[in-house]
Each structure stands twice: as C-alpha cells, then as structure tokens.
Amino acid sequence: TDRFEIKFQANMWFVYFCVFSCLQGVSCLRIAIFDSIAPEAISRSELITEQDPVTRVLVAELEDVGLGVVQAVYANESLRSRNPVAFVHLHKSAGSLMCALARTAGEQIVSPSANCNEESSFTNDDYHVRNALSVGSVARPTPSCEDRQRHMEQGAYSWFSIERELDDGDMCEHLFTVVGVMREPVSRLQSLVNFDEHRLLGFAPEFLIRCIKERSCPMRSEWEHFDNFYVRVLAGGNAMRLPPGGVTQEHFDRAQRVLRRFHAMVPLEHLFTGDVAEHMDKALGWHVTGDHRYNPSRKTIIFSAEERQEILAMNAFDVKLYNEVLNR
Known part of the structure; x- marks a missing residue:
C-alpha cells in the first residue's frame, strides 16, 4: 500500500499556553517519530520527560486512555x-491528541495556533477566550463561513480546531x-478536576x-463544565452564557440539531476500535491506532458514588448527547 510518510528531523510546534485567561509564554511540543515503531507515531515514553505545559497536556491525554504509542494511519x-477539517475540540476530550495526530498525518494546521486553535488577528478559537467570562456578557464576532473558507484557502490550511462554544459561522x-x-461526561469531568490548570482555580468539585x-456560582470558577457543558458548547454563545441550572430542553434540541450536522463525532472510549476507524476513514481519510496499553493514570481527586450520581443528574442533557454519539 502507498503509505503516507512524513520524515522529521525535529518537529516542533510553538504555542501559547494560557492560565486564568492570561498569556503566560511560549512552549514547545516535540512529536517523537521512530522508525522502530512506525512513521507518524507519538510515544508517551519520549514525551514524558518534557516539562512544557502543552506536552504535559498531551501526555495526560495518553495516560487517560492508557496508551503508550498512538499514530494516524x-x-x-x-x-x-x-474539504479542510473543522475539528470541534470539546475540552478534555482528546483534542490535544487529535491535534498532534493531525500534524503527523500531514494536515496543514492554521497558524499561528495553540493546540490547533487559531490565535490571530483573523480569529481566536482558543478555549481561554470563550464567551463564558460572565453571565450575560456580550458575544464577540466570529468569522462567517465564507470568510473562513477564504482564509483557509489563502493559507493553504487543511485543519483548524475550535475549543470554544460554536457560533453560526463555525458550523x-x-x-x-x-x-x-x-x-x-463523568469521565471528562474526572479528568478535568485532576488537570493542573483547573486545580489551580481552587474550586473543589463538591463546591461547584x-x-x-x-x-449562584463565582465568575471564572469554571462551573460551566459541571452544568451540561456539551450542550452549552454546541448550542452556542447564548447557551454558554446561561446561568447555573439554566439549560433547558430547548437548548438541548438546538445542540442535538448541531450535533447531527457533523460529518463525524466519535466517542473517545471507542476511538481505537474498528467501527470508529471506519467512520473516521470515510470522513478524514485517516484513523487512529494505539499500542502499548497500560492501566490509565490514577487520579488524585476521585468522585464519590454520591457525587457521580449528582453529576449524572445535573448533566442529563449531556448524557443524552453522549449516548446518541455512542449509539450511532
């Protein structure tokens, strides 16, 4: 077969890493390529010694899924x-891993970008600039579909990610x-609360x-994650800025309609299975494989049985969306 190969001497991507919505500096992520494994492979054992924040996020995602080596095939x-790919990065759902794999698959990533989220004068699609800075905040403009298409053509880009809530011009x-x-949903939140950036906020799960x-939740406490976050992202800026407990059937219906417009939305838990691989091949032309399985990383913060039940009840709309993806 005619395998697509990219040979790197060194493949570095420079990104801005934000904490508390503030730019902290520039980081580098090294994607390790090994002829002894396979072209385009990403190895946890080679990345784990790196100290920059973006690499730690990628390592954490590998540990979450319990894999030592992944590659795009x-x-x-x-x-x-x-057509170029618009990847909707739902926070703590392997978006960093998919960004790294897209690079190794030869996708031309928008630039400048952080985790494949463009950060430029054209647009800022990063997680840290999402609209949910305060309830009732005014939405910022986003590019139209036609503007985005021209921008992608001018840069000869084939991949961009969006890690904020979606607007009409994004779909x-x-x-x-x-x-x-x-x-x-519960697995995503379990990963989130053990993520350094979230822990630095100082708000315990039971408080949220x-x-x-x-x-009634404090601003910038990231409580939105615990309150039907998927619905808020997919249903758009108005849904993201709803107050705590404000998501209704109407917002779920909108999110569901948006979800059904995706060419592919796959469950992380099945990312490395044959059915999902076939689905990705039809949409992207490539899929993900993994090897060197081990027990997923242990969590410092673990939800109690009671907390899990409360989270499931509070996020009933998100659970319905996930089940729809799972049963496709």
Missing part, C-alpha cells in the same frame, strides 16, 4: 483532496469536514456541584 488516499459543513471527539444546585 491513512486508509483512504482519495480523501486527500477533501460550515458545506465547506468543511466537521468532526469531533466526545467523552463520557453545590453552587450550581443553588444557581
């Missing part, structure tokens, strides 16, 4: 000329191949659960 060469399935990865139930 091209299986449908005819899709090399497909351009007639111009882009829209894909994403969705994680089981309580403040949502009381419908």
Whole structure:
C-alpha cells in the first residue's frame, strides 16, 4: 500500500499556553517519530520527560486512555483532496491528541495556533477566550463561513480546531469536514478536576456541584463544565452564557440539531476500535491506532458514588448527547 510518510528531523510546534485567561509564554511540543515503531507515531515514553505545559497536556491525554504509542494511519488516499477539517475540540476530550495526530498525518494546521486553535488577528478559537467570562456578557464576532473558507484557502490550511462554544459561522459543513471527539461526561469531568490548570482555580468539585444546585456560582470558577457543558458548547454563545441550572430542553434540541450536522463525532472510549476507524476513514481519510496499553493514570481527586450520581443528574442533557454519539 502507498503509505503516507512524513520524515522529521525535529518537529516542533510553538504555542501559547494560557492560565486564568492570561498569556503566560511560549512552549514547545516535540512529536517523537521512530522508525522502530512506525512513521507518524507519538510515544508517551519520549514525551514524558518534557516539562512544557502543552506536552504535559498531551501526555495526560495518553495516560487517560492508557496508551503508550498512538499514530494516524491513512486508509483512504482519495480523501486527500477533501474539504479542510473543522475539528470541534470539546475540552478534555482528546483534542490535544487529535491535534498532534493531525500534524503527523500531514494536515496543514492554521497558524499561528495553540493546540490547533487559531490565535490571530483573523480569529481566536482558543478555549481561554470563550464567551463564558460572565453571565450575560456580550458575544464577540466570529468569522462567517465564507470568510473562513477564504482564509483557509489563502493559507493553504487543511485543519483548524475550535475549543470554544460554536457560533453560526463555525458550523460550515458545506465547506468543511466537521468532526469531533466526545467523552463520557463523568469521565471528562474526572479528568478535568485532576488537570493542573483547573486545580489551580481552587474550586473543589463538591463546591461547584453545590453552587450550581443553588444557581449562584463565582465568575471564572469554571462551573460551566459541571452544568451540561456539551450542550452549552454546541448550542452556542447564548447557551454558554446561561446561568447555573439554566439549560433547558430547548437548548438541548438546538445542540442535538448541531450535533447531527457533523460529518463525524466519535466517542473517545471507542476511538481505537474498528467501527470508529471506519467512520473516521470515510470522513478524514485517516484513523487512529494505539499500542502499548497500560492501566490509565490514577487520579488524585476521585468522585464519590454520591457525587457521580449528582453529576449524572445535573448533566442529563449531556448524557443524552453522549449516548446518541455512542449509539450511532
């Protein structure tokens, strides 16, 4: 077979890493390529010694799924000329891993970008600039589908990620191949609360659960993650800026309609299975494989059985969305 190969002497991507919505500096991520494993392979053992924040995020995602080596495998060469990819990065759902794999698969990533999220004068699609800075905040403008198409053509880009809530100009399935990865909601939150950046905020899970139930949460406490975050992202800026407990059936219905416009939304838990590989091959032309399995990383913060039940109840709409993805 005609395998797509990219040979690197060194492949570095420079990104901005933000904490508390502030730019902290420039980091480097090294993607390790080993002839002894396979072209385009990413190895946890080679990345684990790196200290920059972005690499730590990637290592954490590998540990979350319990894999030591992952790679992108091209299986449908005819899709090399497909529309550029719009990857919807649902926070803590392997978006960093997919960004790294897209690079090794030869995708031309928008630049400048952080985790494949463009950060430029054209747009800022990064997680840290999402609209949910305060309830009732004014939405910032985002590019139209036509503007984004021209921008991608001018830069000869084939991949961009969006890690904020979606706007009308982001869902351009007639111009882009829209894909994403969705994680089981409680598993995503379990990963989130053990993530350094979230822990630095200092808000314990039990506090966030309580403040949502009381419908009064501090600004910038990231409580939105515990309150139907998937619905808020997919349903757009108005949904993201709803108060605690404010997501309704109407918002779920909108999120569901948006979800059904994706060319591929796959469950993280099945990312390395044959069915998902076939689905990705049809949409992207390539899929993900993994090897060297080990027990997933142990969590410092673990939800109690009672907390898990409360989270499931509070996020019933997100659970319904995930089940739809799971049962496709």
